[in-house]
Amino acid sequence: MSTILVVEDEHQLARLAELNLTAEGYQVVIYHEGRAAWTYLQDHRPDLIILDLMLPTVSGWDLLVYLRREERLLDVPVLALSALARPEEKGRALAAGAAAYLVKPFSLRQLLDLVRQLMAPAHET
Amino acid sequence: MSDTERLALHAIDIYKSYAGITALRGVTLALRPGEVHALLGVGGSGKSTLLKILCGVESPDSGQLYVNGRPVTLINARIATQLGIRAVHQEVRLLPFMTVAENILLDYAPQKRFLGLPLPDWLRLDAAAQEALDLLEVQISLKEKVKNLSLAQQQIVKIVKALCARPRVLLLDEPTEALTEINVSRLFRAIRTLVRRGTAVLYASSHLNDIPRVADRVSVIKEGKLLGTMPADEADLRAMVEMLVAETSQVMALREADRLRREFVSLVSHELRTPLAIIRGYAETIMSRPWNDEIRQECLENISSGCDRLTDLVDNLLDISSLEKGALPIEKESVWLPDLARRVVAAAKNQAKHQKHQNITIVLHFPPDFPVIQSDPKRIEQVIRNLLDNAIKYSLLQEGIITVSGSIDAENKMAVVTVEDQGVGIPPEHLDRVFERFYRVTSPETVGIEGSGLGLAICKGIIDRHGGQIWVKSRPGQGSAFSFSLPFELNPMEVGSPE
Numbered sequence: 001m002s003t004i005l006v007v008e009d010e011h012q013l014a015r016l017a018e019l020n021l022t023a024e025g026y027q028v029v030i031y032h033e034g035r036a037a038w039t040y041l042q043d044h045r046p047d048l049i050i051l052d053l054m055l056p057t058v059s060g061w062d063l064l065v066y067l068r069r070e071e072r073l074l075d076v077p078v079l080a081l082s083a084l085a086r087p088e089e090k091g092r093a094l095a096a097g098a099a100a101y102l103v104k105p106f107s108l109r110q111l112l113d114l115v116r117q118l119m120a121p122a123h124e125t
Numbered sequence: 126m127s128d129t130e131r132l133a134l135h136a137i138d139i140y141k142s143y144a145g146i147t148a149l150r151g152v153t154l155a156l157r158p159g160e161v162h163a164l165l166g167v168g169g170s171g172k173s174t175l176l177k178i179l180c181g182v183e184s185p186d187s188g189q190l191y192v193n194g195r196p197v198t199l200i201n202a203r204i205a206t207q208l209g210i211r212a213v214h215q216e217v218r219l220l221p222f223m224t225v226a227e228n229i230l231l232d233y234a235p236q237k238r239f240l241g242l243p244l245p246d247w248l249r250l251d252a253a254a255q256e257a258l259d260l261l262e263v264q265i266s267l268k269e270k271v272k273n274l275s276l277a278q279q280q281i282v283k284i285v286k287a288l289c290a291r292p293r294v295l296l297l298d299e300p301t302e303a304l305t306e307i308n309v310s311r312l313f314r315a316i317r318t319l320v321r322r323g324t325a326v327l328y329a330s331s332h333l334n335d336i337p338r339v340a341d342r343v344s345v346i347k348e349g350k351l352l353g354t355m356p357a358d359e360a361d362l363r364a365m366v367e368m369l370v371a372e373t374s375q376v377m378a379l380r381e382a383d384r385l386r387r388e389f390v391s392l393v394s395h396e397l398r399t400p401l402a403i404i405r406g407y408a409e410t411i412m413s414r415p416w417n418d419e420i421r422q423e424c425l426e427n428i429s430s431g432c433d434r435l436t437d438l439v440d441n442l443l444d445i446s447s448l449e450k451g452a453l454p455i456e457k458e459s460v461w462l463p464d465l466a467r468r469v470v471a472a473a474k475n476q477a478k479h480q481k482h483q484n485i486t487i488v489l490h491f492p493p494d495f496p497v498i499q500s501d502p503k504r505i506e507q508v509i510r511n512l513l514d515n516a517i518k519y520s521l522l523q524e525g526i527i528t529v530s531g532s533i534d535a536e537n538k539m540a541v542v543t544v545e546d547q548g549v550g551i552p553p554e555h556l557d558r559v560f561e562r563f564y565r566v567t568s569p570e571t572v573g574i575e576g577s578g579l580g581l582a583i584c585k586g587i588i589d590r591h592g593g594q595i596w597v598k599s600r601p602g603q604g605s606a607f608s609f610s611l612p613f614e615l616n617p618m619e620v621g622s623p624e
Contacts, residue, residue, distance in 0.1 A: 010399055012427050016406040019424075023414060054395070083398035084391070104402035108409035 002119055003027045005046040007037040007063065008081065009055050013104075017050060020108060021115065034058025038066060046076060048118055053082040053093065061096065068097035077118040081106070132191065133158040133325035134179060134210070134294050139188035141174055141349075148174040149185070150349040156294065156325045161316055163340035163357065164329040165365060171349040172329040173215060176296045179327065180212035181205035192294070206232075209293030213283050213300055221272035225282050228271055229254050233289035250289070257288035260318060262311045276303040284312065288319075295319065295326045301335060313339045333366065389578060396438050403431035441579045445562055448586035455501045455590050462542060462611075463491035465502060466529050469509045473517065484524040485517055491531035498540050498613040504587045505611070508595075509542065511580045512607045516546035519605065539593070539610040546606075551599040559597060560585040584609070 004026045008014040011032065018028045029046065031037035034055045049067070053060035060080065067073050080098035082089060090101045100114050134156040141149040149171045156162050166172045177183040179190070181199030190197050192208045199205045205212075211232075219228045226247065235249035254267055263281050271279060280303040287295060297316075301309045316326055316339055328340060336343050340357040345368045352368050407424040410416075416424070447453040470487050509529070516527045525547040532541045551559060562582035588595045588609045599605035 010403070012403045012430070013399070013406065015423075016403070016410065016427070019420065020410055020413070083395040083402075085394065085398070104398040105405040106402065108406055108413060 001025070001027045002047040003029060003044075004048045004050060004115070005037065005040070005044075006030045006050045007032075007034065007055060007060065008050070008052040009033055010052070013052070013081075017111070020112065024112060024115075026115075034060065034063045038063060041067070041070075041073060045073060048115060049076055049078045050115075051078050051080055051098075053080055053084070061093075064093070064096045064098060079114055079118060131158075131194070132156060133193065134327070135191040135194075136175070136179060137189045137191070139175065139178060139190075140186045141171075141178060141183065142186060148349050149178075152188075152346070152349070152351045154327075154344060154351060154354075156327055158293070158325050159320050159323050160341040161320055161326045161328055161339050163336050163343040164327060164346055165331070165333065165336060165343055166329070166346035167331050170346045172331075172346055173298055174349075175346070176212060176214070176298050176327065176329055179205075179294075180210050180296055182212070182214075206290070209290075210296065211287040211290055211292035211294070212296035213287050213298060215298045215302065217283070219271045219279055219282060222270060224268050224270055225265060225274075225285075226250060226254065226267040228282060229267075229286050229289055232286045253289040253291075254285055257285040260288065260315045261285065262314070263308070277305055277308055280304055281308065281312075284315075288315075291324075293324060295324055296329075297326065298329045299331065300328070301330070301332065309335075336365075392578060393438070393442070397435070400431040400434035400438075404428050404435075407431070441583060444583045444586070445579050448562075448583065453504075453586055453590055455504060455587075457499045457501055457591075459497050460500050460502045460505060461495070461497050462505070462531055462540060463489075463495050465506055466491065466509055466531070466542065469506055469513060470529055473510070473513050485520055486524075486526045487513070488526060488528045489530075490528060492533065494533075495531050496533065496540055496613045498611050500591055500611055501587075504591075508584045508587050508609060509544070511584050512544040512609075515580065515607070516544050516548065516605070520546050520548035525604075534610060537610075538613055540613050541608055541610045543606055543608040545604065547604040550601040550603050550605055551597065552601050553599075556597060556599060560595065581607075 004017075004021055006014055006017045006021075006028060008017065008030070009032050014030045014032060018030055021028045029040065029044075031040060032055075035058045038058055051060045051063060053064070055063070058066075060082075064078060064080070067076070067078060077099035078097065080093045080101045081104060082093065082101065083104045085103045090103075093101045099118055102110060102114065132155050134154075136152060136154045139149050139152045140147070152171070152175055154162075154164075154175070164172050164175065174183065178185050178199070181202040181204055184200065190199060192210070197204070197208065199208075199210075220231070229250060230245055233250065233253065235246040235253070236243045237246040237249075238244070251267060258265060258281075261281055261284065263278075265274065265278055265282065265285075271282065274282065280300065284297075284300060300312060304312060316328070320326055320341075328335070330336070336357055342354055343357045343365070344354040345352040345365055347368065407427045411421055411424045444453060467489055470489050474487055513527065513529065520527065527547075528543070528545045530543050530545070532543070533539075534541055560581050562579060585595050588611070591611050593609055593611040595607070595609040597605060597607045
């Protein structure tokens with residue numbers, strides 16, 4: 001079963017992802033702040049990371065940079081979530097190594113479609 | 126003979142504002158006969174305003190002018206003209222369809238009488254204009270229409286207009302702006318000739334390089350204030366540039382306000398988007414598949430709490446806008462704060478259970494003899510809730526105790542409420558600014574903590590409106606204590622007076 005790591009400090013949004021992704025048949029692991037998520041990643045390799053960019057302790061931006069420096073995690077796609085709607089923020093996130101960028105409020109369909117795409121990149125290309 | 130008597134023009138403590146914007150703040154400037162006095166300043170520094178006041182085009186709000194040692198009130202330009210003051214303004218245009226001579230006539234009108242009627246004395250005008258043109262080493266036909274002249278020639282005609290009347294005081298506002306280098310040299314030679322004849326010239330410029338070429342003395346003006354006057358040959362150009370360029374606290378404050386405002390827009394956008402994402406996400410979740418009742422209920426509760434967050438934000442925005450207009454409604458009634466605080470704490474505990482702050486203990490401590498005060502219960506509840514929310518928010522994810530306590534300042538007849546946490550605390554440099562609207566403390570620890578920067582500003586507004594005070598004590602890493610005080614009168618029940 002594929003595992004998705006969700007790092008989102010808004011508990012209600014994290015729960016939203018958990019509810020729907022579990023129903024889709026994924027295994028979901030949730031962290032509400034950056035440092036704990038980074039600790040988890042030291043000995044786990046999820047198939048996808050859904051990462052809110054504004055997090056307490058270690059921010060999502062920082063976490064993204066750490067992730068892309070770690071060879072072991074290099075292939076794990078990151079779906080960035082953010083309340084920042086400006087195009088330069090999206091550009092910055094993609095440049096930092098995010099595979100996709102969703103602006104809140106996103107639609108559930110958008111989220112699930114993106115998750116599906118990112119989990120099966122071989123079929124897409 | 127006093128100093129003022131030896132001066133061609135003396136302006137003392139001149140103030141001028143336009144629609145609330147202060148252009149001049151107490152400018153004092155002395156212009157000696159036979160000197161070129163440069164007034165150096167960037168655009169918007171008040172140069173043009175000062176020149177307009179000195180030639181009677183504008184009136185100062187306050188201050189005194191002396192011409193040749195005599196106090197004068199320049200109620201209009203005509204009076205200034207009669208006193209021998211002439212000006213060349215930046216923005217004044219010539220009339221394009223009239224000849225050079227006709228344009229000069231508007232400013233300099235020598236008259237002769239013919240059959241008892243006053244007529245323009247064109248011969249005298251021509252002679253005076255020609256003399257001025259010669260002085261400037263320029264050949265322009267007086268019969269030429271102005272529209273056929275180049276911009277540089279038009280600028281020269283403006284100067285000629287001023288020179289024809291042989292002014293005692295000549296005010297020049299950026300006269301070299303439209304001129305080519307050769308004409309600038311000619312103008313400077315002409316100015317030197319004029320001052321040798323005793324004319325006083327005030328030369329306003331934003332060009333530092335003009336100063337050593339033409340001026341005897343230089344005054345630096347910035348944001349409506351004269352920073353200093355010095356002999357031009359001794360003037361240290363570097364020092365002058367520094368005077369002009371260095372930002373004053375006022376400009377920095379404006380920039381800061383602008384930065385906060387922009388930050389506010391992005392914060393509000395974030396604060397709107399998060400609850401919207403919750404509402405939209407859970408609504409679409411319910412619709413996406415046949416969930417069991419328990420999950421449907423959970424979704425609905427989340428939608429409802431998202432709506433509450435949006436409502437709070439809208440309320441805060443409305444409050445801050447009322448506060449700005451000084452119109453925040455306050456309805457006072459008898460309130461016993463311990464009871465009110467208990468309700469706020471109970472609600473907060475309930476909320477914290479569902480949220481990310483499960484390790485926080487909230488302790489309530491009020492003395493039993495706490496007085497009943499006259500205040501708006503909804504507003505005071507809002508303040509306590511806000512302080513408590515902040516305390517919870519800035520405790521981060523740590524375990525911690527938050528104390529909500531009351532005390533009595535009998536001497537000042539004040540009831541004091543304090544909300545104290547053991548959270549991240551506030552660095553000392555931010556302490557006196559946390560009550561400003563839009564202001565948010567940014568530090569590595571607080572990245573990701575949301576807020577619009579409005580809450581404490583609203584709290585301060587509410588407490589101010591009650592005649593109380595709000596303050597904070599904090600130590601980074603140890604916690605913060607926010608307190609507010611509200612005045613209390615003796616309980617009317619106890620003194621037994623109905624109203």
